[in-house]
Amino acid sequence: MGEPQIWVFIEQRRNVVHDVGLELLGKARELANTGGARVAALLLGDGVLPLADTLISFGADIVLVADHPALEPYRLLPYTQVLAEACRTRQPDIMLFGATSLGVELAPRLAARLKTGLSAHCIDLQLDADGHLLQMVPGWGGGVVATIKTPEHRPQMATVMPGVMQKPQPAPRSGQVIPLTPSEDLDLSGPRVLEVHREEPQELPLETAEVVVAGGFGVGSPEGWKLLEELARLLGGAVGATRPPVDEGWASEEQMIGQSGKTVRPRLYIGVGISGMSHHVVGMDEAEFVVAINTDPKAAIFEVADLAIVGDQREIIPLLLDELRGRVKVS
Amino acid sequence: MERVIVCVKPVPDPKVWDRLRMDPVTKTLIREGIPSVINPLDRHALEAALAIKDVSGAEVVLLSMAPRDARPVLREALAMGADRAVLLSDKAFAGSDTLATALILTEAIRRIGPFDLICCGNYTLDGSTAQVPSQIAEFLGIPNIMHVAHMELEQDKRMVVTQKIEQGYVKLAAEPPLLLSFTKKANKPRFLSFLEILAAEKREISTWTNTDLNLDESRIGLGGSPTKMADMLLREKGRQGLRLEGSPEEIAHQLANKIRQLGFI
Ligand SMILES: Cc1cc2nc3c(=O)[nH]c(=O)nc-3n(C[C@H](O)[C@H](O)[C@H](O)COP(=O)(O)OP(=O)(O)OC[C@H]3O[C@@H](n4cnc5c(N)ncnc54)[C@H](O)[C@@H]3O)c2cc1C
Numbered sequence: 001m002g003e004p005q006i007w008v009f010i011e012q013r014r015n016v017v018h019d020v021g022l023e024l025l026g027k028a029r030e031l032a033n034t035g036g037a038r039v040a041a042l043l044l045g046d047g048v049l050p051l052a053d054t055l056i057s058f059g060a061d062i063v064l065v066a067d068h069p070a071l072e073p074y075r076l077l078p079y080t081q082v083l084a085e086a087c088r089t090r091q092p093d094i095m096l097f098g099a100t101s102l103g104v105e106l107a108p109r110l111a112a113r114l115k116t117g118l119s120a121h122c123i124d125l126q127l128d129a130d131g132h133l134l135q136m137v138p139g140w141g142g143g144v145v146a147t148i149k150t151p152e153h154r155p156q157m158a159t160v161m162p163g164v165m166q167k168p169q170p171a172p173r174s175g176q177v178i179p180l181t182p183s184e185d186l187d188l189s190g191p192r193v194l195e196v197h198r199e200e201p202q203e204l205p206l207e208t209a210e211v212v213v214a215g216g217f218g219v220g221s222p223e224g225w226k227l228l229e230e231l232a233r234l235l236g237g238a239v240g241a242t243r244p245p246v247d248e249g250w251a252s253e254e255q256m257i258g259q260s261g262k263t264v265r266p267r268l269y270i271g272v273g274i275s276g277m278s279h280h281v282v283g284m285d286e287a288e289f290v291v292a293i294n295t296d297p298k299a300a301i302f303e304v305a306d307l308a309i310v311g312d313q314r315e316i317i318p319l320l321l322d323e324l325r326g327r328v329k330v331s
Numbered sequence: 332m333e334r335v336i337v338c339v340k341p342v343p344d345p346k347v348w349d350r351l352r353m354d355p356v357t358k359t360l361i362r363e364g365i366p367s368v369i370n371p372l373d374r375h376a377l378e379a380a381l382a383i384k385d386v387s388g389a390e391v392v393l394l395s396m397a398p399r400d401a402r403p404v405l406r407e408a409l410a411m412g413a414d415r416a417v418l419l420s421d422k423a424f425a426g427s428d429t430l431a432t433a434l435i436l437t438e439a440i441r442r443i444g445p446f447d448l449i450c451c452g453n454y455t456l457d458g459s460t461a462q463v464p465s466q467i468a469e470f471l472g473i474p475n476i477m478h479v480a481h482m483e484l485e486q487d488k489r490m491v492v493t494q495k496i497e498q499g500y501v502k503l504a505a506e507p508p509l510l511l512s513f514t515k516k517a518n519k520p521r522f523l524s525f526l527e528i529l530a531a532e533k534r535e536i537s538t539w540t541n542t543d544l545n546l547d548e549s550r551i552g553l554g555g556s557p558t559k560m561a562d563m564l565l566r567e568k569g570r571q572g573l574r575l576e577g578s579p580e581e582i583a584h585q586l587a588n589k590i591r592q593l594g595f596i
């Protein structure tokens with residue numbers, strides 16, 4: 001049978017690999033090194049073969065490639081079929097997906113076809129002493145974390161939030177590329193793609209920013225919001241938000257951090273006028289250094305802060321901008 | 332269209348989530364005294380079904396797997412305009428993970444009979460797995476589309492469905508039978524009218540147990556679920572928790588120093 005295999009689904013759209021696939025290769029590599037397994041990357045698309053070397057450099061021992069015109073753009077049914085056939089012949093022990101819009105549609109359909117277990121939106125993965133995959137899943141707005149196991153069914157499947165695993169450094173490595181030939185009767189009966197419309201992201205993507213300045217309802221006005229954008233610009237970072245600023249129209253939906261938004265793990269997070277509800281905290285908890293500014297000394301955000309600043313952001317932010325620009329009045 | 336089935340799940344009212352506590356011994360959440368509401372996205376799924384009913388006269392059937400005390404929540408969904416409801420309640424269903432839940436819902440859908448469309452919410456607030464709809468579609472052997480932001484009915488039951496993705500959207504041409512999972516962008520759920528509330532009192536809520544579905548108990552409930560919960564922990568937060576107080580000038584100065592010290596300017 002050989003060594004057990006950990007599979008990572010590599011999401012690509014128009015031959016650009018989504019970062020979460022690389023992050024998962026890093027995690028899979030780490031699990032494989034403790035558990036004595038091999039890491040395989042699953043790459044589906046049309047003309048994607050040249051991406052295989054990159055995947056090897058990010059930690060794959062094997063790249064299984066299905067290169068076929070019917071696999072671009074992504075469609076749910078043919079993707080499910082190719083992956084299910086590969087799983088049935090090669091019997092992976094673990095299979096991981098990014099919890100992207102594509103991953104959360106594809107993974108459950110595949111799990112149902114294989115009649116195995118799948119956990120959703122994991123924030124961490126470990127192996128226990130018996131080699132079972134421990135899948136850490138946030139629940140109830142992130143206030144609790146459940147550990148899920150799939151003791152008997154294989155593969156053990158999980159989707160993982162983008163941005164929570166560290167993307168590894170690519171290194172020269174060697175690996176094996178194995179073609180997967182989709183069967184003749186590829187199921188093309190489902191919905192047909194009429195159009196894929198892309199909106200180019202205007203700003204630095206939140207998920208990869210090293211500094212995130214996040215604003216909450218306590219920012220108070222569109223003018224206040226402008227100052228946060230200026231602060232983020234000065235620090236080379238991105239602006240994130242809680243839900244109320246999105247509802248108010250100060251920020252866009254793409255900027256929301258938390259359970260129903262994005263997960264960020266910047267080196268520095270500055271939370272301004274944010275109360276610290278668990279719905280938001282679950283999306284920023286992994287930041288390296290957390291600064292919080294709030295008028296309420298009992299605000300919950302202070303419980304997850306390295307530096308808790310009790311004060312009015314309307315006074316502090318303009319002064320901070322002056323300080324950082326080196327324009328402080330000498331009194 | 333002739334029949335649209337809407338999957339709805341009662342969830343603890345998110346407004347009072349801060350009152351949810353975990354029992355430290357049994358590691359289960361104490362739900363006592365927490366009222367239930369319809370999962371918010373399921374209202375959007377229901378609205379989509381009702382819009383189809385408005386133009387085609389289709390029968391709209393609600394389907395829910397929940398404890399028996401979920402009836403008032405279903406009553407409210409009936410008052411939005413659904414024709415009847417099926418409640419799946421049985422001890423044998425308790426503890427089902429998404430695969431087992433999808434299996435149970437699928438069997439009930441087969442029992443309800445032929446349908447054109449199944450409408451779901453994109454995810455629930457409590458489980459929040461977003462897995463059940465794709466799994467129902469797989470078990471039924473029909474296509475499905477998640478993240479639906481818009482749906483347009485064309486001639487002969489054909490549809491154009493807009494799916495939201497990270498950097499834009501995808502337009503898909505689809506036809507029944509089909510399962511769709513709706514986001515809140517898709518529509519605005521209608522308000523309840525007094526007349527509908529009265530009319531809903533007379534609409535039927537059938538309760539089915541596993542005697543009706545006759546599923547093998549080794550495939551459902553806690554025991555039949557491939558995933559098992561091994562542990563549940565409150566999230567702990569190991570942070571420095573340094574406090575900074577004083578005049579705004581002092582605070583701004585010290586914060587700027589900290590930011591420089593961390594190497595960001
Ligand atoms: C199912 C569900 C999912 C959700 N998902 C998300 C999610 O993904 N992300 C998310 O963010 N929210 C989410 N929410 C909403 C979440 O519950 C909170 O309502 C939200 O995070 C609160 O945002 P806030 O802290 O900005 O606002 P508030 O809770 O109103 O807090 C504002 C804070 O600003 C402080 N303040 C006021 N004035 C000033 C001032 N001048 N200077 C400094 N501080 C000041 C106040 O003391 C207060 O603490 C979700 C809710 C539900 C029910």
Ligand SMILES: Nc1ncnc2c1ncn2[C@@H]1O[C@H](COP(=O)(O)O)[C@@H](O)[C@H]1O
Nearest residue numbers: 338396451452454455458460461462463
């Ligand atoms: N117990 C249930 N009863 C009826 N529908 C459900 C149930 N669980 C999930 N669903 C449907 O599946 C959707 C997504 O749920 P989930 O996969 O739990 O996030 C919900 O919005 C419902 O439409």
